[in-house]
Amino acid sequence: MTVSWQAPADYANRPVAVLGAGVLGRRIACVWASAGYDVLVRDPSPQQRIDCVAYVEENVASYAEKTGKVPGKAAAYEDMKTVVENAWLVIEAVPEKIQLKIDTFAELDALTPADCILASNSSSYKASEMLEKVSEARKSQILNMHYYMPPICMLVELMTDGFTSEEIFPFMVERCKESATLPYVARKESTGFIFNRLWAAVKRECLTILSEGVSVPEEIDAMWDIMFVQGGTRPCKMMDSVGLDTVAFIEGHYIHERGLPSEHTVDFLKKNYLDEGKLGNKCSKGGLYPPADTTAKPGPRIVVLDIGLASAKATAPNPGEILEVTLDGKLKQTLATDQAYPDGIDVDYESDRMFWTNMGIPGKDDGSVFSAKTDGTDARQIVGGGAVNTPKQLVVVAEHKKIYFCDREGRRVFRCNYDGSSLDLLIDNRDDNPEHSKWCVGITVSPKLGKFFWTQKGVSKGSQGRIFTANIETPAGQSAKTRDDIKCLLSGLPECVDLEVKEDTLQLYWTDRGEIPFGNTLNRVQLTESGLVEEKHEIITKHLHEAIGVKLDAANGHIYLTDLGGSIYQTDLEGKNKKVIYSDENRAFTGIALLR
Known part of the structure; x- marks a missing residue:
């Protein structure tokens, strides 16, 4: 029977405590400090x-x-009481010795505030094994909270001690998300949690394959990479795709040959799925996953840019990639590799070609614009050779057969033909003072209004962002530097980035990667018939992680978003019902486009 629990009202102003300053303990401390909390660490070693x-x-x-x-501060002490006496959360990361953990929780029970949550980072012991000396009341505030190895892997698993108050879990899930970790809650106590049990089975079978001489490590790893890394295959979805009846038949053969138990495999499938007619994708009743909605209109294919800064090859000269991702969260294929920090992408459907920018090295005039078929073939550079510095968002205007793009450090806005010819300079902010406020980043075009719009985001997290507009055609007798039709629509924005315009309703959308609560958001403002702004803009989606790309899919009623945190999101046109389509902490997404 769990006890009702209420979150401390002042938790945001109280420290997080970490016991253990070793390799993992200091990384856990850094995670919580990055979320704005002050962190106190206890360790006996100076x-x-x-x-x-x-x-x-x-x-x-x-x-x-x-x-x-804004990060919090970290301090470390030898004295336990100093560290935990005002904490709202204590995370135990002491050596994996059960008696030490039992004694530690007894001490924490005595020294911490009555509302403090106590968590164990142990991967070997369940929290229930540490309760021998704690009070009955405190048992409802203890749980496992197992980290892997931040910042390489930001997963964290939460698990009850058998008494943990149910209200703690949604609270802790939100706090973990604040610290940019990806929380998963085990539904019940389990030695090894979720992923470690999965890994244990994979590890055990790999060793068995090796011991029997069936294969060698290089072949096992290569096949894993093709199937699960490049192919994006997921175990439960794969079973549904194969068919649960087939899965049961294959597993039954292993059971017979190896003398394995069947209770948690074939018997489980038969009782809960096969006997109910739930056979997987081929069945109207579904399988491990609910049945697909066959009445729903097919959605678009997603093509997205990975800048490469979070990948294993982040330090390589050209770490970026272009990926195709399906709406059900699968990495379908890699369309291009070895890109020099790609940022903006768009598609011309008539010619079946996509166009994208590569930023290159900021300040070096080595930026470029590329074109390729939407399957990634016939790639060619159409703008380069020192013409641009750091090209950012790019937009295709099909009715004009033109592409428009911003040049950040170059402080310019350009337009050219699909083959790169007729490279026109539309906006030129260059002068003797290369300040950040003049950097041009996001762009969109409204042929209906005869205008284009662009962002100048200002310094990072500086609340100096502005959105401008000008006529598509430069006034006669004027230049990109002297034109007088430029209007500032909005100013004082945290850090506005990419833009999209919905022409039928004259609504302008943009992402902002500035400081919360106004940054890391999707925003919208109503335009007038003359392309100006009379009303205050609204924030329609929050809680992005370094928001970048935005793409409207008005036909299907959706907006797609990306962030440098490695996620692709879908919302409705009001910014509501946000869901993560795809997430990979080893990716850092920038531009996004849709394929038909």
Whole structure:
């Protein structure tokens, strides 16, 4: 029987405590400091304490790039009471010795505030094994909270001790999301949690294959990479695709040959799925997943740019990729590799070609614009050779057979033909003072209004962002530097980035990667018939992680968004019903486009 629990009203102003300043403990401390919390760390070793604080100070800014928060401070002490006496959360990361953990929780029960949540990072022991010396009341505030290895892997698993108050889990899920971790809650106590049990089975079978001489490590890893990394295959979805009756038949053969138990495999499938007629994708009743909605209109294919900064090859000269992702969250294929930090992408459906920008190295005039068929073939550079510096968002205007794009450090806006010819300079902010406020980033075009719109985002998190508009055609006798038709529509924005315009309703949408609560958002404003703004803009979606790309799919009533945190989102046209379509912490997404 769990006890009702209420979150501390002042938790945001109280520290998080971490017990253990080792390799993982200091990374956990950095995670919470990146979310804006002050973190106190306890460790008996003076050197560990020094190294822990140094690690947080050196790395918290990079962690905070995903949280959008002003980082908190970290301090380390030998004395337990100093560290935990005002904490709202204590995370135990002491050595994996059960008696030590039992004694630690007894001490925490005595020293922490009555409303403090106590968590164990243990991967070997369930929290229920640590309750021997704690009070009955405290048992409802104890849980497992297992981290892997931030910032490489930002997964965190939450699990009850058998008594944990149910109200703690949604609260902790939200706090974990604040710190840019990806929380998963185990439905019941389990030795090994969720992923470690899955990994244990994979590991066990790999070793068995090796011991029997069936294959070698290189072949096992290569096949895994093709099937699960490149192919994006997921175990439960794969079983539904194969058919649960087929899965049961194959597993039954293994059971017979190896003398394995059947209770949690074939018997489980038969009782809960096969006997109910739930056979997977081929069945109207579905399988492990609910049946697909066959009445729904097919949605678009998604093509997205991975800038490469979160990947294993982030330090390589050209780490970026162009990917096709399906609406059901599968990485369908890689359309291009070895891209020099790609940022903006759009598609011309008539010619079946996509166009994208590569930023290159900022300040070097080595930016470029490429074109290829939408299957990735026939790739060619159409703008380069020192013509642009750091090209950003790109938009196709099919009725004019033109592409428009911004040049950030170049402080310019360009237009050219599909083959790169007739490269026209539309906006030129260059002068002797290359300030950030003049950097041009996002762009969209409204042929209906005869105008284009662009963002100048200002310094990072500086609330100096502005959105401008000008006529598609430069006034006669004027130049990109002297034209007098430029209007500033909005100013004082946190850090406005990419733009989209919905012409039928004259609504302008944009992403903002600035500080919360106004940044890391999707925004919208109503335009007048003359392309100006009379009303205040509205925030329609929040809680993005370094928001970048935005693409409207008005035909199907959706908006698609990307962020540098590695996620692709879908909302309705009001910015509501947000869901994650695809997420990979080893990706950092920028531009997004839709394929038919």
